[in-house]
Amino acid sequence: QSALTQPASVSGSPGQSITISCTGTSSDVGGYNYVSWYQQYPGKAPKLMIYEVSNRPSGVSNRFSGSKSGNTASLTISGLQAEDEADYYCSSYTSSGSLYVLFGGGTKLTVL
Amino acid sequence: QITLKESGPTLVKPTQTLTLTCTFSGFSISISGVGVGWIRQPPGKALEWLALIYWDDDKRYSPSLKSRLTITKDTSKNQVVLRMTNMDPVDTATYYCAHRRVGIGSSWDFDYWGQGTLVTVSS
Numbered sequence: 001q002s003a004l005t006q007p008a009s010v011s012g013s014p015g016q017s018i019t020i021s022c023t024g025t026s027s028d029v030g031g032y033n034y035v036s037w038y039q040q041y042p043g044k045a046p047k048l049m050i051y052e053v054s055n056r057p058s059g060v061s062n063r064f065s066g067s068k069s070g071n072t073a074s075l076t077i078s079g080l081q082a083e084d085e086a087d088y089y090c091s092s093y094t095s096s097g098s099l100y101v102l103f104g105g106g107t108k109l110t111v112l
Numbered sequence: 113q114i115t116l117k118e119s120g121p122t123l124v125k126p127t128q129t130l131t132l133t134c135t136f137s138g139f140s141i142s143i144s145g146v147g148v149g150w151i152r153q154p155p156g157k158a159l160e161w162l163a164l165i166y167w168d169d170d171k172r173y174s175p176s177l178k179s180r181l182t183i184t185k186d187t188s189k190n191q192v193v194l195r196m197t198n199m200d201p202v203d204t205a206t207y208y209c210a211h212r213r214v215g216i217g218s219s220w221d222f223d224y225w226g227q228g229t230l231v232t233v234s235s
Binding site: 003034036038040045046047048051052057089091092093097098099100101102103104105106 | 151158159160161164172173174175178208213215218219220221222223225226227228
């Protein structure tokens with residue numbers, strides 16, 4: 001099973017909004033509402049930012065939001081801040097062949 | 113407060129078996145809904161989901177690695193162990209264990225992660 005497809009990099013200026021896409025298939029992203037997003041700083045463990053497509057864990061800024069349309073999920077960060085510069089990974093439950101989880105290839109967010 | 117910490121060898125030789133232990137606190141894996149998973153990340157590359165064990169001893173494995181992986185739990189010690197056989201240099205990665213988020217119904221994400229442990233496979 002191939003990883004979910006994410007853009008390698010995105011960038012934006014402070015205060016702007018950016019969106020990171022995550023494309024899968026009907027066996028994963030499109031078939032279930034189990035899409036999650038993680039933020040990872042260099043040398044650090046990932047942090048859960050969004051679960052079940054659009055839910056934020058307690059303590060995560062409301063500048064982070066998630067959505068899904070068809071086989072593509074999206075993470076939007078509004079009011080971009082320097083501290084948002086990190087790698088972002090999407091993940092999705094998949095029923096393709098077995099029941100497990102796929103990750104995306106990751107997106108490097110640069111705050112200009 | 114939930115914490116997890118991975119431990120194990122930092123260097124293994126090709127063909128050897130890797131055994132990693134995740135020691136956790138702040139929750140019990142005997143409680144309904146609880147699960148602990150393993151995820152790895154080769155240097156400079158993406159995350160890869162490996163395995164997950166549930167409170168009821170149900171297990172899930174990545175299909176591509178299923179034949180090489182075994183995940184077990186020791187409830188009394190608050191530990192989850194991952195074994196990976198026939199290690200290869202391509203298995204060089206930081207290995208993370210993580211707590212499955214407990215919510216209403218199913219969940220397939222992790223809300224608490226260990227710091228990770230770098231395992232290098234080299235002769």
